[in-house]
Amino acid sequence: MTTRDALQTQLEQGIAALGLHLPADAVPRLLDYQALLERWNAAYNLTAVRDPAEMVTRHLLDSLAILPYVQGRTLADLGTGPGLPGIVLAIAAPGREILLVDSNGKKVRFLREAIRALKLDGVRAVQSRVEDVEGQYDCVTARAFASLADMLGWGGHLLAPDGIWLAMKGKRPDDELAGIPAGFGLRGTHELAVPGLSAERHLLVLGHA
Known part of the structure; x- marks a missing residue:
């Protein structure tokens, strides 16, 4: 099998295991996105993950795992880095308006190239600090971006009144729950x-x- 065939098998098996x-x-x-990320990563160091199979697991499948919880017509992905989970969600569930936010210029240049190359309609990238972004979104995602x-x-103002915030974490951050600002509450925790x-x-x- 070519490397792409092996990655495709890995990705398809992972998607099936997630029930998507x-x-x-x-x-x-x-896989086009993964290949583009791999190419750019060689020059711009966008992610510490370099092995293509690891990228499928740690980037693609990790992002896809939250897809069942994503809702609404608009989504903002804060601290998106090279587009995780935002670009993955845009490909997996097209039709949303998605805003990708990162303060790192290299990463935003990559995001704009990925949006163009992958023809991602309704997706745009801004180089900005989260607190300076305007608008309100039905769904806000943040992957290992900061404490709750x-x-x-920084970004609570971006959440629409009936919107949901999806915070992707490693270990369950019980020590962070007490720090949730007034006006926000925990709706649920999913392993x-x-x-x-x-x-x-x-x-x-x-x-x-």
């Missing part, structure tokens, strides 16, 4: 089983109190 049904073109497009206190403190990943993953769902 994606559009017909999602797998090739996700900081992420809601995620990411295929091929032995490390703990948790998703915290937050909303306006």
